[in-house]
Amino acid sequence: MEPWKQAEMVYEDSMAARYDFHYYRSPVSQAHLREFFNLIRRHALRDQWILDVGGGTGAVTERLLNDRHTRVDTVDLSLAMLLEAKKKMPVLRAIVCDGEHLPFKDDAFRTIICSSVLHHLPFPDRMLKEIKRALAPYGVLIAQEPNQNHFLTRPESYPVNSISTMIMHYLYRIERYEPVGEPPIHEYHRAFTRQEIVRLFTDQFSILHFRSEFAFSCLFSKLRSPIMTRIILAMDRCLRRKDGSVFHIVCSKTDVGHRNLLKNYFRFLETLRQDPDQRMPGLILFSLLPLIVLGRAYELYERIRSKLGKSIY
Numbered sequence: 001m002e003p004w005k006q007a008e009m010v011y012e013d014s015m016a017a018r019y020d021f022h023y024y025r026s027p028v029s030q031a032h033l034r035e036f037f038n039l040i041r042r043h044a045l046r047d048q049w050i051l052d053v054g055g056g057t058g059a060v061t062e063r064l065l066n067d068r069h070t071r072v073d074t075v076d077l078s079l080a081m082l083l084e085a086k087k088k089m090p091v092l093r094a095i096v097c098d099g100e101h102l103p104f105k106d107d108a109f110r111t112i113i114c115s116s117v118l119h120h121l122p123f124p125d126r127m128l129k130e131i132k133r134a135l136a137p138y139g140v141l142i143a144q145e146p147n148q149n150h151f152l153t154r155p156e157s158y159p160v161n162s163i164s165t166m167i168m169h170y171l172y173r174i175e176r177y178e179p180v181g182e183p184p185i186h187e188y189h190r191a192f193t194r195q196e197i198v199r200l201f202t203d204q205f206s207i208l209h210f211r212s213e214f215a216f217s218c219l220f221s222k223l224r225s226p227i228m229t230r231i232i233l234a235m236d237r238c239l240r241r242k243d244g245s246v247f248h249i250v251c252s253k254t255d256v257g258h259r260n261l262l263k264n265y266f267r268f269l270e271t272l273r274q275d276p277d278q279r280m281p282g283l284i285l286f287s288l289l290p291l292i293v294l295g296r297a298y299e300l301y302e303r304i305r306s307k308l309g310k311s312i313y
């Protein structure tokens with residue numbers, strides 16, 4: 001195993017017991033998780049296989065199981081992280097393995113989730129390549145990763161930033177927040193710039209959804225008061241157009257255009273029928289029909305295959 005994976009394993013093993021306490025305890029971090037899960041719900045089908053790569057202590061997986069998704073697998077490099085997940089969900093199928101070498105057949109999963117994992121890797125493209133192999137042709141990869149260029153970190157946002165920081169300190173003082181020793185950041189961990197993340201995903205996938213979220217609430221991730229949390233989250237909505245602290249990405253390995261082509265095909269034909277000047281492009285378009293129909297037939301075949309529950313290993 002490469003030295004950075006060995007180092008990552010040791011780091012995550014040492015973090016496992018306090019991971020949920022540090023990252024999922026506060027109402028703000030729970031709200032962030034809920035937002036990401038809502039995105040997953042919009043794309044994941046209940047009766048199809050879902051894989052959580054680098055699933056850790058199972059924060060996302062637990063929500064999937066609670067939402068009656070029964071066909072869920074999780075893989076992670078760290079045994080200790082998966083044991084924490086198993087404590088919460090004894091029925092969970094968890095496999096210790098490297099996300100760059102998944103023990104599954106090609107095209108096995110309709111949905112793959114990759115939550116806050118790629119920024120732990122020196123070569124994130126390798127894991128994405130392996131995810132692409134295991135993803136069904138019309139499947140979706142749903143990911144979230146931290147944003148390096150959050151708008152509050154920019155020099156032009158200095159006034160907003162200083163006011164927000166004052167509010168943050170004030171709220172923490174009211175709540176008598178006692179800082180708990182934060183775990184050290186691992187030397188390989190970092191955040192992505194918008195350009196980096198877009199290039200990373202578009203090199204291998206078609207992006208269906210891309211947003212950065214939590215422009216304001218990221219400062220308040222340790223706040224305890226539920227009422228203040230609501231106000232802070234409302235601020236996020238006001239600052240929707242600004243760069244937030246986390247990127248949410250949904251992508252597919254099948255060309256997005258192909259999905260829409262058939263939908264629009266007959267609409268085009270109808271327009272062409274009414275306009276004799278457009279016969280030639282019409283004929284070209286017509287000759288593409290068999291290809292489009294074949295593509296849709298293949299998608300149907302994939303859906304039926306995964307519904308019948310054929311082995312994915």
Ligand SMILES: C[S@@+](CC[C@H](N)C(=O)[O-])C[C@H]1O[C@@H](n2cnc3c(N)ncnc32)[C@H](O)[C@@H]1O
Nearest residue numbers: 012054055056059076077078098099115116117
């Ligand atoms: C920040 S945690 C995220 C955990 C979980 N997905 C979540 O959102 O709470 C990153 C996880 O990625 C796992 N990981 C890092 N490198 C990996 C690799 N090469 N293969 C599989 N898992 C990996 C770590 O062990 C760790 O559990």
